[in-house]
Amino acid sequence: MLKAKALKAGDQIGVITPSSPAPVLFKERYQRGLIQLEEMGFTIVEGKCSREIQSYRSSSIGTRAEEINEFIYNKDIKAIISTIGGLNSNSLLPYIDYEYLKRNPKVIMGYSDVTALLLAIYAKTGLTTFYGPAIIPSFGEFPKMLAKGREYFEDIVLLKKKAPFALDVPLEWTEERLEWETQSREKEMVKNEGWKTLREGIAVGTLIGGNLDTMSGIIGSEYFPNLKGAILFLEDTSKNMALEERLLSMLKVNGVFDDIAGLIIGKHEHFNDLKSPFSLDELLLEVIGDTNIPILSNVDIGHTFPSHVFPIGIKVKLNATKGIITFLEDGVVKDKVE
Structure with missing residues (x-):
């Protein structure tokens, strides 16, 4: 099994929008989610699809796949977290550079429709992926992320709690x-x-x-x-x-x-x-x-x-x-x- 390094303060997190154009539709909540991660000590790098909208999706299949691959290729990015789910993350699976990710593992996280990406990456690379919080619904909660939700996130990807537990x-x-x-x-x-x-x-x-x-x-x-x-x-x-x-x-x-x-x-x-x-x-x-x-x-x-x-x-x-x-x-x- 392949594992990424635990996250720590100062790490860069790449934010992807692989399906729904929610960052455009819910700008305030999206910004609140980014601020939450910044307050937790991370540096945020927004993907190019976060400001795009094509009806039900953020952008074309090719552009959404490029957004992910660009973060996979960027060695300064230590984690990739989705803004939200949607219905169409499975469209991207043939275009992800699994071999490069296998050689350069990083934390990949999201839930709901992002299941397609998480399972595909695990199946193709053996890299542990994370079914966990997304930027808009989770980190962007009003007025701030739930304390327990933050605790569960930090326990796992910051390794604040060591297995077995x-x-x-x-x-x-x-x-x-x-x-x-x-x-x-x-x-x-x-x-x-x-x-x-x-x-x-x-x-x-x-x-x-x-x-x-x-x-x-x-x-x-x-x-x-x-x-x-x-x-x-x-x-x-x-x-x-x-x-x-x-x-x-x-x-x-x-x-x-x-x-x-x-x-x-x-x-x-x-x-x-x-x-x-x-x-x-x-x-x-x-x-x-x-x-x-x-x-x-x-x-x-x-x-x-x-x-x-x-x-x-x-x-x-x-x-x-x-x-x-x-x-x-x-x-x-x-x-x-x-």
Whole structure:
């Protein structure tokens, strides 16, 4: 496995916009996100797509791919973080310079639609990537980034917490959606009911996963990782029960549930159950069938806040019986110069 160096104060972070033109649409929140990172000690280098807009996307496929490659080639850039997700990061996968990145590893982070980039880079290079905060929704939160979200970020990529360690369950969480252009108060936090055991058991494996809907755009391709023996994590946002049945069944018919050693399901932001007489957890068990793997659901990862940072590619232990996720190794390495 390949790992980037841990980030430290003074490092340069390249900011990419691989899909949605959100920096143009939500300028104030975008700037707040940049300021947040600067206050944490980083130097920000904006990508050329941060000021572009082409309807649903920031720029052309070629330009968006160039934006990423330019940061990959720039040895002063120690991390690449996405502004937000969208729907079309998978368009860029054939044009990323994986071989150069393999020789010059750096932190690559984002979530949601950026799943396509994170999984493709891991599959093609073996580099650990990071399912974690994005500039606009996470670092740009009003009036500032959630303290727990910042803690989880710094624990993982600044190596403030060394493996092995068990993840904590945040006391509070939120999925409240406020209009970004007019938001004038903090989101309302609610009590976290904790993580839920769907199937008991203990498994150790490689942590791989991301946004379930985004996976539909790359599964079966050379950009989708081998999941044999993996601890798979899945999360989604704003879907309904019918769509989730289709997406979970996509994994089923591709043999995913037969390959993996364990399953982690994140909280689903703004889920529509379509008045179904069963829950999403019950649907998951119905789709999986008799496959006997440990399953933990309602985990704080993805679109709800605060969310843990999951390094794709590290070894983890899933104890679904006790509701514990333990990171067995770090996602980054300490710079020997320090």
